[in-house]
Amino acid sequence: MQGAVPAPRTPEAFAEWVRPSLLAMARLAARLSPPGEGDDVVQEALVRAWSKWSQFDPARGTASSWLLAITADQARKAHRRRRPLALFGSGSGVRSIDDHLDIEYAVVQLPARQRLAIDCYYFVGLSVGETAAVMGCAEGTVKSTLSDARARLHLLLEVDHA
Amino acid sequence: MPDVEELLREAGERWRAGQPGEPAIDPVEMLGAGTRRTARVPAGGIVAMAVVIVVAAVALVGGGGRLDGGGGPLGSAPGTSPAGRDICPVTRPDPPFVPPAGYPATPLISGRGWYGSASLWTWLREDGEDWTGLPQTPTGLPQKTLWWSADWLPGAEPEPAITVSARRLDQTGAVTFGPGTNASAGDIGTAMLVGIDLPGPGCWEIGARYRSAELSYVVWVGPAMAAPTATAGAIQPAPSPTSAPAPSSPPAPSPTSAPAPVATPGPDAIEARNIAMKYEDARTAAYWDVAWGYLAPFSQQRIGSLADFTAAETAYNNAGGTTYEVGQAITGPFDETIAGYIGSDLLADVASSGVAPGRTYLVYVTHPDVGAASAGTRAYVIAQVGGAWRIWIAH
Numbered sequence: 001m002q003g004a005v006p007a008p009r010t011p012e013a014f015a016e017w018v019r020p021s022l023l024a025m026a027r028l029a030a031r032l033s034p035p036g037e038g039d040d041v042v043q044e045a046l047v048r049a050w051s052k053w054s055q056f057d058p059a060r061g062t063a064s065s066w067l068l069a070i071t072a073d074q075a076r077k078a079h080r081r082r083r084p085l086a087l088f089g090s091g092s093g094v095r096s097i098d099d100h101l102d103i104e105y106a107v108v109q110l111p112a113r114q115r116l117a118i119d120c121y122y123f124v125g126l127s128v129g130e131t132a133a134v135m136g137c138a139e140g141t142v143k144s145t146l147s148d149a150r151a152r153l154h155l156l157l158e159v160d161h162a
Numbered sequence: 163m164p165d166v167e168e169l170l171r172e173a174g175e176r177w178r179a180g181q182p183g184e185p186a187i188d189p190v191e192m193l194g195a196g197t198r199r200t201a202r203v204p205a206g207g208i209v210a211m212a213v214v215i216v217v218a219a220v221a222l223v224g225g226g227g228r229l230d231g232g233g234g235p236l237g238s239a240p241g242t243s244p245a246g247r248d249i250c251p252v253t254r255p256d257p258p259f260v261p262p263a264g265y266p267a268t269p270l271i272s273g274r275g276w277y278g279s280a281s282l283w284t285w286l287r288e289d290g291e292d293w294t295g296l297p298q299t300p301t302g303l304p305q306k307t308l309w310w311s312a313d314w315l316p317g318a319e320p321e322p323a324i325t326v327s328a329r330r331l332d333q334t335g336a337v338t339f340g341p342g343t344n345a346s347a348g349d350i351g352t353a354m355l356v357g358i359d360l361p362g363p364g365c366w367e368i369g370a371r372y373r374s375a376e377l378s379y380v381v382w383v384g385p386a387m388a389a390p391t392a393t394a395g396a397i398q399p400a401p402s403p404t405s406a407p408a409p410s411s412p413p414a415p416s417p418t419s420a421p422a423p424v425a426t427p428g429p430d431a432i433e434a435r436n437i438a439m440k441y442e443d444a445r446t447a448a449y450w451d452v453a454w455g456y457l458a459p460f461s462q463q464r465i466g467s468l469a470d471f472t473a474a475e476t477a478y479n480n481a482g483g484t485t486y487e488v489g490q491a492i493t494g495p496f497d498e499t500i501a502g503y504i505g506s507d508l509l510a511d512v513a514s515s516g517v518a519p520g521r522t523y524l525v526y527v528t529h530p531d532v533g534a535a536s537a538g539t540r541a542y543v544i545a546q547v548g549g550a551w552r553i554w555i556a557h
Binding site for chain 2: 011014015018019022023025026027030031039042046052055057060066069073076077103104107113118122123124125135136137138150153154157
């Protein structure tokens, strides 16, 4: 169970504290980062989390939510560093023309916030609460964003199937 | 009719099944042992930076981490040696380019010359660009590049479609940045500004593309200066106090494309900048009451209530305001231009709080992911009142 920051704040204690969230962090980074940069993003997120560890307040949310939000932020920064190159990358984002009926291709067509919600909730497997932490919004907003995204995907897939 | 919900769940399960399990990252090793990672450029520079910061952080809490000498991704870069500087073919503006009518024949800052063509030009130091001493941040070595073009109409294209790339000449690696924004100041006129983050020191070719024009030059990037704190905020040069801002825009950042000598900020100026970072950390992490607590009553009253603040900042974060870059603190007293930008009523409130002008600080914070350039820039006046640091939101 993750909770209050244990003392003393040693690397070992930090490692123990983040370990339950590592898998989710890795999946989120893999989903949101530029191709091939997931591991780097996780490491950068850990560095960031370590430097801000004293600011974590368990009364405001779980460690997992806090770590996932940091991971998402680092993934965004990774895209900013290489924004134009990412457009031409391969992997999680851009698929070949042959896959145009694929649901993942349709997800790529979504507006950024809707895509983020879909990525977090359906692909990374986060809860609505964790997705809200990543998106920096209320859980209700996540639900409405997911609903909007599904409606949009429905239209996109209908067009593809037509 | 596709069942989207089902398709998404299946796709999600397929995707997760294809992902590796626990990442091969050992936080203890990463944080405590100073272990080097070998990573490709440009990510390697960032990873190296991360390791440096972590080791510094570990040292701060007594963890005793260290970096092995000589073999790190940055330390081993041949371009970082003094010899690397000698062989780096830095570009000089020789002969200098003379811009078309309407632009000054030579830059208004001495020691620089124009370089390029009417379609795209920049300015370079006459003895070549030497970007030694850039601030270290987790995202790299931030620098601002300025570009001009006779084809660019700032009013028609406030965010010019210019891209800037950086290619490492002494190793492999390239990064690209853009689009740009605009910057106006008395000594540069109006220019296209593109902020870049270089992954590490070395010999770099900086290239820009605007419409059909391309221009490149070579710059030497020497070792970075030590970061004052291990935070994520990129450090930007302090805005020039002599800048003449447009009425609707903040005083423009200093147009340095090379690090000009900057006076070492005093401890209070450093702390003021840290306060801005802490405020941004709280604001971006949605710790609303913490962020609210930093605000001076003057700003709280202007905003209304904590609920109003929460609603406004949530919307701002959703618009991209969760990524921030904090500039250096500018120490008061402020000149007429900056004082006018801040507002006399705000400065009067600061003064009425018993703060001397010389202990008043102005910190610019940019949120690069927020759409328009001006919308992403905020200015905070920061001062210590009765032992507590307070923030007045100027813009």
